[in-house]
Amino acid sequence: MKELMLHLHENSPKYKQIYHSIRSLIENKELHSDTKLPSIRQLAEILHVSRNTTLVAYEQLLAEGYIRSEQKRGYFVEAFETIDIHIPTLHAEKYITEENNIRVDFRAGSVDQHAFPLKAWRQCVNEVLKEDIVYMYGEQQGDSLLREKIANYLLQSRGIRTSADSIVIGSSTQQLLMHLCIILKKEYSSIAVENPGYDGARIVFQLFGFQVNPIDVIEKGLCMKQFEQTDSKLVYITPSHQFPTGVTLPIAERLQLLKWANSQNGYIIEDDYDSEFRYQQQPIPALLSIQQDSRVIYISTFSKAFLPSIRLSYMVLPSELLDQYKQHFATFEQTASSIHQRTMARFMERGHWDSHIRKMRATYKRKIQTLVTSLQLAFGKTIRIIGSHSGLYILIQLQNSVGEKTLIQQALEQGVKVYPTSHLYIGNKPDVSMLKLGFSNLSIEDIQLGVQLLKKAWT
Structure with missing residues (x-):
C-alpha cells in the first residue's frame, strides 16, 4: 500500500x-x-x-x-485478535442511584474533617519538605524520630515501657500482620480469634494458611473457658475495646491470658486500634503494660484517632521476634511514607497530637451522646444499644424478627446508610440482627436527622 x-x-x-x-x-x-x-x-x-x-x-x-x-x-x-468486552451496567446504575440518594451515612472509620488540625499539620509538612529525608526511602523499621515519639506516647497514655528500637512502623495493621505471619508461621499453625471479631485480621491469617479457631465473645470479653480448650498457641484480641461489641476485657482475664502465653510459649497479638476514645473513664491500660517482658505483640494505628488516609500503623515486638523481624526484612523497603512519618513526628513533638486527642475526645463524646439519646427517644425499649461508652461507633439491635439485609434496605430507601455485622461472625450468627452505626464524620444535625429517618424506615 x-x-x-x-x-x-x-x-x-x-x-x-x-x-x-x-x-x-x-x-x-x-x-x-x-x-x-x-x-x-x-x-x-x-x-x-x-x-x-x-x-x-x-x-x-x-x-x-x-x-x-x-x-x-x-x-x-501485525496479526492479532481484538477482544469484545461486555460490561454489565444494570446493577452499577442501580447502585449509583442509591448512593446519590444518601442523606446520612453512618459509616465508621472516618474522622471529623471539620475538626482536623489542617493548619498545624500543613506547617509540619512544610518544615519536613525542607529536610533531606524526603529524598530517601526511609529507615527499614520506620522513621527513628517517630519511633521515639511513639515510645514516649505509649508510656504516657498506655503505660507501656518500650524503646524506639522495639517499634516497627508500617502502612496499615493488615500489612504489619502479614509480616508477623511470615515470622510466626515457622513455629505456629493455628491462631485463636474473637468471634465476632475483626474480619480484616482473620482474612490475613487465613491467607497465610493459619487454622483460625473462633472463641466466643461474652459479656466479659473473650470466653476464657472456651479459649483454654483450644490448642492454638497464638491469639489475636482487641482487649481494650473489643471489635465490634465494645466489651473491655477485665483484669482477671488479662492476667489469665498473660499466664497462658508464658506457660504455652505462645503469643498474644493485642490490637489497640482506638484506645484513645473512652468517654466515661480514663483509657484502660494495655495488656503489655501489665507485664513489660510478656509475650505480647502490641499493634496500634493513627488511622482511627487521626486520619485514615495517612496510612500509618505500628507494632511493638518482643526481643526474640524483633531479631527475627530484622533478619527476615533487612532488605525490604519501608512501606509507609517517609514524609508522613516525619510529619507525624514533628506534629507530636510540638504537642499537637495530645491537643488533637483531647479535642476529638470531647467532640466525639458529644456526638455519641447525641446518637444514643436520639435513638432512645425514637425507639424506646424496642432497641438495644451496645458499646455506648467508647469508640467511634455503636451497635444497635431492634427487638424484632426483621433480617439484617431488610433493615439495611429499608434504611437505604429513606436515604440512610447503616452497616451489617454478620460478616464479623464465624459460624452461627445472633438471632437478632445487629447493625453498626458510626458517627465520627457526622454533625450533630446529621445524627439527629439520620435517627429520624431510621425511625421512619423501621416503624
Whole structure:
C-alpha cells in the first residue's frame, strides 16, 4: 500500500495523529493483517510532514505491536485478535442511584474533617519538605524520630515501657500482620480469634494458611473457658475495646491470658486500634503494660484517632521476634511514607497530637451522646444499644424478627446508610440482627436527622 490518506489538523502533535489514525484503522480491521504500509519517506511525502514525524509514529506502533518491520521489505500490519468486552451496567446504575440518594451515612472509620488540625499539620509538612529525608526511602523499621515519639506516647497514655528500637512502623495493621505471619508461621499453625471479631485480621491469617479457631465473645470479653480448650498457641484480641461489641476485657482475664502465653510459649497479638476514645473513664491500660517482658505483640494505628488516609500503623515486638523481624526484612523497603512519618513526628513533638486527642475526645463524646439519646427517644425499649461508652461507633439491635439485609434496605430507601455485622461472625450468627452505626464524620444535625429517618424506615 503506497497510499494512506490521513486528515491532520493543527490542534495536536502530528506524530500523535498519525499514530492514532493508523492504530484505529488496524483495530477496526480497515487495515488487514500483513498489509504493507508506506515507507517512512513515502508517508511523509503523502502527508506533507517531516520524515522524523512519521518515524516517531511508526516506532510507537512497533513498540505496541500493531505493526512489524521486515528488513529490506518495509512495514506490515501485525496479526492479532481484538477482544469484545461486555460490561454489565444494570446493577452499577442501580447502585449509583442509591448512593446519590444518601442523606446520612453512618459509616465508621472516618474522622471529623471539620475538626482536623489542617493548619498545624500543613506547617509540619512544610518544615519536613525542607529536610533531606524526603529524598530517601526511609529507615527499614520506620522513621527513628517517630519511633521515639511513639515510645514516649505509649508510656504516657498506655503505660507501656518500650524503646524506639522495639517499634516497627508500617502502612496499615493488615500489612504489619502479614509480616508477623511470615515470622510466626515457622513455629505456629493455628491462631485463636474473637468471634465476632475483626474480619480484616482473620482474612490475613487465613491467607497465610493459619487454622483460625473462633472463641466466643461474652459479656466479659473473650470466653476464657472456651479459649483454654483450644490448642492454638497464638491469639489475636482487641482487649481494650473489643471489635465490634465494645466489651473491655477485665483484669482477671488479662492476667489469665498473660499466664497462658508464658506457660504455652505462645503469643498474644493485642490490637489497640482506638484506645484513645473512652468517654466515661480514663483509657484502660494495655495488656503489655501489665507485664513489660510478656509475650505480647502490641499493634496500634493513627488511622482511627487521626486520619485514615495517612496510612500509618505500628507494632511493638518482643526481643526474640524483633531479631527475627530484622533478619527476615533487612532488605525490604519501608512501606509507609517517609514524609508522613516525619510529619507525624514533628506534629507530636510540638504537642499537637495530645491537643488533637483531647479535642476529638470531647467532640466525639458529644456526638455519641447525641446518637444514643436520639435513638432512645425514637425507639424506646424496642432497641438495644451496645458499646455506648467508647469508640467511634455503636451497635444497635431492634427487638424484632426483621433480617439484617431488610433493615439495611429499608434504611437505604429513606436515604440512610447503616452497616451489617454478620460478616464479623464465624459460624452461627445472633438471632437478632445487629447493625453498626458510626458517627465520627457526622454533625450533630446529621445524627439527629439520620435517627429520624431510621425511625421512619423501621416503624
